[in-house]
Amino acid sequence: xxxxxxxxxxxxxxxxxxxxxxxxxxxxxxxxxxxxxxxxxxxxxxxxxxxxxxxxxxxxxxxxxxxxxxxxxxxxxxxxxxxx
Numbered sequence: 742x743x744x745x746x747x748x749x750x751x752x753x754x755x756x757x758x759x760x761x762x763x764x765x766x767x768x769x770x771x772x773x774x775x776x777x778x779x780x781x782x783x784x785x786x787x788x789x790x791x792x793x794x795x796x797x798x799x800x801x802x803x804x805x806x807x808x809x810x811x812x813x814x815x816x817x818x819x820x821x822x823x824x825x
Contacts, residue, residue: 746781747781748781749782749784751786752784753810753811754787755786755804756787756797758800760806760810763817766810767818779818783815784814
């Protein structure tokens with residue numbers, strides 16, 4: 742990885758409504774941190790939610806819960822603070 746680059750881990754599916762496990766997400770982040778320093782990692786959805794309009798069964802509530810999961814997991818891993 743080039744110096745200063747951030748690796749964004751798209752670990753949360755926007756294709757299905759089932760909510761991922763926060764523990765599973767944290768394990769996958771820990772696994773990635775074996776290769777890239779934790780401070781250079783970020784968490785995201787796999788892609789945007791626009792595909793919900795093309796037939797993926799994702800309600801507004803499902804989307805909100807997935808974004809809340811991303812925030813909750815990120816705060817647990819990196820803490821609550823302002824970005825540098």
